[in-house]
Amino acid sequence: MEQSFIMIKPDGVRRGLIAEILTRFQQKGFTLRGAKLMQMEQALAEQHYAEHKERPFFPDLVEFITSGPVFAMVWEGEGMIAEARRLIGSTDPAEAAPGTIRGDLAVKKSENVIHGSDSPESAEREINLFFQKHELIETGKNSVIS
Ligand code: RTP
């Protein structure tokens, strides 16, 4: 079954949106395989967003994502990667449809509450970047939240 790396960004954690976002993924029917509250170091932020390192917004992006704790998760389900991006909505909350997480809960492109992997390659890379094997509940075993 497909897995995706999903992360509530510092603005979402600061604004008390962890439970709201967990509920949306649970209610959709996805399964949580791992989760942790953590402070990202600059090096991890630069690795996570390496694809954007030449973009003008990169320094601000790294500063923002390390500005406070994030809530990192691995979710599993049918078509998980694309479905998570659908639940999350467009990068710019101003363009995100109502009913999506960014459409309902965010206003600014630079503080858009949540990250979701954009491809199977990104998902595998990001899961390995943030989680060690023993931190994830194996596929097939019931997780605490499903
Ligand atoms: P994310 O990786 O954070 O889940 O967001 P995304 O896939 O929807 O968007 P992506 O293109 O990967 O961009 C990563 C984050 O960089 C900020 N951004 N700013 N100023 C700009 O034009 C611009 N473009 C992107 C956004 O905060 C975006 O989430």
Ligand code: MG
């Ligand atoms: Mg992205």
